[in-house]
Amino acid sequence: MRSRPPLSHAPFVAVAGLSARLLAQSAAHAGLRVAALDIFGDRDTRETAELWCDIGGGGGLTIDGERLTHALARVARLPHFLGWIGGSGLEPLMAQLCRAPGLPRLIGNDAQASAAVREPRRFFALLDALQIAHPAVSFARPATPQGWLFKHADGCGGTHIKAASALGTEPLSAQGYFQRISNGRSLSALFIGARGRAHLIGFAEQLTCTAGNLAFVHAGSIGPIDLPPAVAARVQEALDALCARTGLVGINSCDFLLDGDAFEVLEINARPSSTMALYETASPDAWPNGLLACHLDACRFGRLPSTASAAPSVQPRWCAGQRVLFAPKPFTVSAGFSDACLRDPHCCDVPMPGTRVEPGQPVCTLLVRAASVDAVRRALDAQRALVLQRIETCDEPDYAFIQCHS
Numbered sequence: 446m447r448s449r450p451p452l453s454h455a456p457f458v459a460v461a462g463l464s465a466r467l468l469a470q471s472a473a474h475a476g477l478r479v480a481a482l483d484i485f486g487d488r489d490t491r492e493t494a495e496l497w498c499d500i501g502g503g504g505g506l507t508i509d510g511e512r513l514t515h516a517l518a519r520v521a522r523l524p525h526f527l528g529w530i531g532g533s534g535l536e537p538l539m540a541q542l543c544r545a546p547g548l549p550r551l552i553g554n555d556a557q558a559s560a561a562v563r564e565p566r567r568f569f570a571l572l573d574a575l576q577i578a579h580p581a582v583s584f585a586r587p588a589t590p591q592g593w594l595f596k597h598a599d600g601c602g603g604t605h606i607k608a609a610s611a612l613g614t615e616p617l618s619a620q621g622y623f624q625r626i627s628n629g630r631s632l633s634a635l636f637i638g639a640r641g642r643a644h645l646i647g648f649a650e651q652l653t654c655t656a657g658n659l660a661f662v663h664a665g666s667i668g669p670i671d672l673p674p675a676v677a678a679r680v681q682e683a684l685d686a687l688c689a690r691t692g693l694v695g696i697n698s699c700d701f702l703l704d705g706d707a708f709e710v711l712e713i714n715a716r717p718s719s720t721m722a723l724y725e726t727a728s729p730d731a732w733p734n735g736l737l738a739c740h741l742d743a744c745r746f747g748r749l750p751s752t753a754s755a756a757p758s759v760q761p762r763w764c765a766g767q768r769v770l771f772a773p774k775p776f777t778v779s780a781g782f783s784d785a786c787l788r789d790p791h792c793c794d795v796p797m798p799g800t801r802v803e804p805g806q807p808v809c810t811l812l813v814r815a816a817s818v819d820a821v822r823r824a825l826d827a828q829r830a831l832v833l834q835r836i837e838t839c840d841e842p843d844y845a846f847i848q849c850h851s
Contacts (some may be wrong), residue, residue: 457495457523458741459549461513462532463506463602466490466794467722474725474735477527480520484508484534487809488787488795496520506806510538514545521549528552530740531716536563536599552744553695554715561691562713565598565622571690577683578709580702581625586617593623594661601714603653603661611658627709629702633666635720636684637750638693639743643684644750646736648672649720650818651700652768656805665768665810667821668723676706683710694747695740696721719767722793726765726814766821767793768811770832772802782839791828808832 460468461482466489469481473493481494484501491497498516502509517529528550531539542548543556562568565582572579587593590609597605598620609623631651637644649668656662672680684699698718700711721736732739742748778800786792786809793810802808809832813824 454525456525456527457520458527458552459517459520459523459529460532461500461517461529461535463508463534464490464794465532466493467719468530468532468717468737469493471721471725471735471737472530475738475741476734478523480523482513482516482520482529485794486797488783488797489793496523506534508534508538510541513538514542514548517542517548527741527745530737533601533714533716533719535716536601539563552741553717554693554697558692558694559715562687562693562715563598565596565620568598568713569622571687572710575683575686575690577686578707579711580627580709583623583625585623586612587623592626594626595621595623597621598712602663604659606661607658608660624711627702627704629704629707629709632670632672632701632703632708633718633720634680634684634699634701635696635718635724636699637696637739637743638684638688639695639747639749641685641689641692642749643681643688643693645677645681645684646724648677648680649723654771656771663769664771665766665825666720666723667764667766667818668720669727669764670818672703673706676703676708680708687713695744696736722767722812723765726812727763763814763816764818764821765812765814766818766825767813768825768829770808770811770829772804772806772808773833773836775801775803776836777801779839782835785835785839786832789831791824792832808836 455476455478457478457480458472459480459482460472463483464485465481465483466487469479469490470493472479479494480496481490482498482500486497486499500508500513500516530552539559540556569582593609595607595609595612633649633651635646647669649666650670652665653661654664696717698714702709717740725732725736739750778796778798780798783795783798786795791811791813793812795809811825811828813821813828815821815824
C-alpha cells in the first residue's frame with residue numbers, strides 16, 4: 446500500500462516503538478505528516494517520516510526512556526500536532542510516560558486501561574470474572590516446572606517468554622508470572638475498541654522461531670484466516686466484554702490458542718499491532734485511508750469503522766504474510782544490499798548502508814500477498830531465499846565504512 450503524499454498544512458502525528466515504520470506508513474497513507482521515533486532508523490521509515498529521532502538504548506534492542514521523553518517533548522512543538530501513538534517495545538515505559546508531566550497527548554489507551562490488561566494479577570482475575578478461558582497461571586514457582594512457562598507481562602515479541610525449567614534461583618520480577626503450556630494453534634485477533642465495544646478486524650496465524658533458549662520469538666504472521674463462525678462469535682463476545690470492563694480504545698490485539706472449537710486467551714496487546722500490515726495488504730480497498738486512521742477516529746471521537754468495512758466473516762480475495770528475517774551470520778549492510786531491498790516491494794524495514802547486523806538480529810521484514818495461506822507460505826520462503834542470497838552477494842567488508850582522517 447503506497448503512502449499518499451501529506452499536504453504541507455496536514456496535521457503531524459508522532460509514532461514511537463522499537464520499529465516505527467509500519468505505523469509511519471499507515472499514518473502517511475491517511476494524509477498525515479509523521480515524526481517517527483524508533484531504534485532502527487530504517488530507510489523506508491526515514492523516507493516516510495518528515496522527522497526521525499533515535500530512541501535506542503545503546504545496548505541491544507531496547508528503548509531509552511529518557512531519550513524517548515526528550516524526543517516526545519521535541520515533536521510536541523511541531524505545527525498542528527495531534528499527539529503520539531505507541532507501538533511495540535514501550536510496555537515497560539507506558540506507566541511512566543502516562544504520568545510524566547509536559548508530554549504530548551497519547552492517542553491510545555491510558556495508564557488505567559493498559560494496566561487492566563497488562564498487569565497479570567488484574568488481567569487473569571478479570572478473565573475469570575468474565576468466564577473467559579485462559580491457560581492456568583501461577584504467581585509462585587510451580588513445584589514441578591516442566592510444562593510451565595515464565596512470562597514478563599511488560600515484554601513483547603516473545604523475548605519475554607522462557608521455559609520455567611530454565612529459570613535460576615534469582616528473585617522473580619513483580620511483572621512476572623507462570624503459565625501452563627496449553628495445546629492449540631497460536632492465533633491473534635485484531636480489533637478496534639470504542640465506547641465499550643470491539644470491532645473485530647480479523648484473525649491471523651502467529652509465526653514463531655527459536656533463538657537460543659527462547660522458543661517463542663515472534664517471527665511474523667499470516668492472515669486474514671477464517672475461523673468457524675461459532676468460534677468467531679465467541680471471540681467477539683469476549684472482546685466486547687473486555688472493552689466494556691476496561692475501556693480499551695483504538696487498535697489492540699488479542700493473542701489466543703485455538704484447539705478445535707475451544708479458545709484460551711493468552712494476552713492483550715493494548716496498542717496497534719504489526720498484524721495491521723496483513724489487512725492493509727490483503728484488502729487495501731477495505732481500508733482506503735489505512736488502519737491507523739481508524740485508530741485515530743476511535744481514540745479521538747469514539748467512532749468505530751462502518752459495517753461496510755471488511756469483516757472477518759467475509760472471505761477475503763487475498764491473504765498476506767509477513768516474516769522477520771533474522772541474520773544467519775554477522776554482516777555489514779552494503780549500499781548494494783540496501784538499495785536492492787529498498788527497490789523490492791516485498792521488503793520492509795530496510796537497513797541503512799553501513800549498519801552492522803549481528804547473528805540473530807533482524808535484517809528486514811518480508812511482506813507478500815497471495816491467493817491462499819499455502820501460497821503465502823511459499824512466497825515467504827522464496828522471498829527469504831532471495832534476501833539471503835543478497836546477503837551473500839552484496840556483503841560489504843567492514844573497512845568500506847571506516848572513515849580515515851589525516
